[in-house]
Amino acid sequence: MNSESVKKAVMNEASAKARKGTASERKLVAGLVATGEVSDPDGPRGRLLHAAARLFQEKGFAQTTVRDIAAEVGILSGSIFHHFRNKEELLCQVMLEVSRVATARMAAAAQESPQARLLACIRCELEAIHGLAVPGFPILVSEWRSLSAESQRRVLDEREHYESIWIAALQRRPAGVGIADSQLARKLLLGALVHSHSWFKPRRRGLTLEALAGQVLLMVWPDQ
């Protein structure tokens, strides 16, 4: 039998609405929704993107079926293709919107002193990686090769601004100690930060996210 059916998962909808972050966070996303840069998270398209982001991050792109995604928002799998041409475009759109939110957050976290600025970048990316602000961020790295060449180009274009903020922050470091090449430092940092997703869970006790950010800063800006 082919028993795909719609079971409204009421709890999922409720918890999805509850977890939206702080007030300033919501304002930032609302601005992007207003300009059409990201989808309305309450519309059908936005709900699908959020569900896909969550599942792609949790199980991986190939291991997530369109039926999984559809079930999470309470529709049947075929209905997904009313909103997206195919599964890969869904992944691509997730990445594009995640990039836009991450970039806006990064731009809003600017600081005065060079050191505080770099620390803010690190903290900002850590928050994104651990889903506190931008659910789906690790997908940008872990599912990169699941994209077609064409989609990779699109996402790369979108991420350019984000990366330029990083490079600018790294270039304001004093010369003489640590890794001089800012491009190199950025790549190594990205790897270290993204991998933290597999071992670090933000807590009040033990290692906090802020403390971790401070330690990571030492890798590219050693004291003394």
Add this chain to the structure above:
Amino acid sequence: MNSESVKKAVMNEASAKARKGTASERKLVAGLVATGEVSDPDGPRGRLLHAAARLFQEKGFAQTTVRDIAAEVGILSGSIFHHFRNKEELLCQVMLEVSRVATARMAAAAQESPQARLLACIRCELEAIHGLAVPGFPILVSEWRSLSAESQRRVLDEREHYESIWIAALQRRPAGVGIADSQLARKLLLGALVHSHSWFKPRRRGLTLEALAGQVLLMVWPDQ
């Protein structure tokens, strides 16, 4: 039609035999084969493991079919299950043997001075990641969640010695600068190094593997 057929790919066999590394490298593997810790790379089991490692690394576990692996060694897909219970056990065995080779290499790379020793660890892992010595190493990180809980436990046990060598090297750093916690430093380094697989290609010109290792060392052992 169901046209799965056996086409001997002569070139694959030849190139597989050609690329075995230096003499000391071959001796190291031969020792592990003699004790039964890793499979004979010329036997059917060893050939399957090598093919699987290559494909899992290139395309990912879920995106690699048993037919892909079988074709690479010139047999039919069903014959794989004469050697391995299922696809996941194949992945698990790949990880176990990769761990054993990586550990043996690491143990053989010991150095006198604390700094040279840590640098050797970094270079050794970089060589493993970029397939110069231990094809399949990045799988240990990228396909971790494709393993069952039971298999994760087995692989974790095997990797323990490898990680202890790292920790020992990190603990010999002088106090006062950089990241003090060796366990934390190791996790951040692993992320940074593994991610290099997606952007670094070892060359004679430009950034060499040795130069990269030197820069990475600065992240946990800043000069001055």
Add this chain to the structure above:
DNA sequence: TACGCTACCAAGCAAGCGCTTGGTTATCAA
């Protein structure tokens, strides 16, 4: 010569996959 063992083939099954098609319902402007 008989036996057992390893390594493999040939064929295909059941399940699951992404995606298509044709039709239905709710909403809202003209």
Add this chain to the structure above:
DNA sequence: TTGATAACCAAGCGCTTGCTTGGTAGCGTA
């Protein structure tokens, strides 16, 4: 009241997947 449009369902098609089954060729040992 009509008609357009967005959002979705019901059904299932064509294909791929991991894996099973029953049989066989070749080889070393007794």
